[in-house]
Amino acid sequence: MAAIATDTHPYGRVSRLFHWGMAALFAWQFVTVGARVLLPDGALDDFLWPTHKPLGALLMLLVVLRLVWALVDRTRRPPSLNLAAHLGHLALYALMVAVPLVALMRQYGSGRAFSPFGIPLMSGFEGEIEWMTAIGGIFHGLLGWVLLALVVGHVGMAILHRRLSDENVLARMAPHAGQSR
Numbered sequence: 001m002a003a004i005a006t007d008t009h010p011y012g013r014v015s016r017l018f019h020w021g022m023a024a025l026f027a028w029q030f031v032t033v034g035a036r037v038l039l040p041d042g043a044l045d046d047f048l049w050p051t052h053k054p055l056g057a058l059l060m061l062l063v064v065l066r067l068v069w070a071l072v073d074r075t076r077r078p079p080s081l082n083l084a085a086h087l088g089h090l091a092l093y094a095l096m097v098a099v100p101l102v103a104l105m106r107q108y109g110s111g112r113a114f115s116p117f118g119i120p121l122m123s124g125f126e127g128e129i130e131w132m133t134a135i136g137g138i139f140h141g142l143l144g145w146v147l148l149a150l151v152v153g154h155v156g157m158a159i160l161h162r163r164l165s166d167e168n169v170l171a172r173m174a175p176h177a178g179q180s181r
């Protein structure tokens with residue numbers, strides 16, 4: 001049976017840039033909600049929370065570009081380690097799309113104007129589209145926490161694979177940092 005060379009075939013530069021750049025932005029996103037949920041109202045929360053919506057809108061744009069790139073690049077990528085890894089990555093993509101999408105739907109449905117980074121994305125209108133605000137209200141926070149749980153599992157699996165098996169999977173996404181085991 002042919003063995004899959006997991007540590008000799010890394011993801012390309014663009015895929016790595018998307019992965020680590022967006023990982024940093026997602027980390028910031030979760031820090032903003034963490035501060036909002038865990039800390040009393042104060043200067044830190046006042047500084048962090050206003051970045052949540054614009055950064056979330058930027059992540060929406062980036063995930064669409066990343067999906068297009070993943071399709072273009074699919075024949076050059078290292079093969080999935082196993083079915084669970086493949087399904088895990090698909091679930092991450094599904095949530096990376098769904099979480100900001102339902103929030104933007106809620107924002108639109110609220111009728112309030114929205115200009116992330118000063119760019120007039122939604123001009124606002126009189127009234128409200130209730131089904132949009134309802135879907136966002138039910139699913140945004142819920143799916144956001146599910147995404148966080150999945151990311152924790154994803155990072156845990158990357159570390160476990162590196163420690164407990166011959167598959168130096170980290171080297172696929174961080175070829176320089178992942179060389180030595």
Ligand code: HEM
Nearest residue numbers: 029033052053056057059099100103104107140141144145
């Ligand atoms: C991918 C990016 C995003 C992530 C990971 C994320 C994550 C989260 C999480 C986990 C919560 C729940 C906090 C709680 O339980 O109180 C939350 C709340 C919130 N988010 Fe986001 N969010 C993202 C994008 C956005 C966008 C694009 C908007 C609006 C344009 C937005 C607006 C809000 C608002 C208003 C709340 C507070 C109300 C609520 O809990 O639903 N978020 N976000």
Ligand code: HEM
Nearest residue numbers: 019023026070081085089092093151155158169170172173
């Ligand atoms: C410290 C944090 C992280 C580490 C150490 C890490 C590690 C890795 C590794 C080693 C791979 C390659 C796995 C393989 O080929 O089987 C990978 C792929 C992937 N990771 Fe992460 N990851 C991190 C954060 C994140 C975050 C925050 C997300 C999304 C919210 C994410 C989403 C993905 C996706 C979708 C893939 C599949 C390849 C792609 O299409 O980009 N990762 N990650």
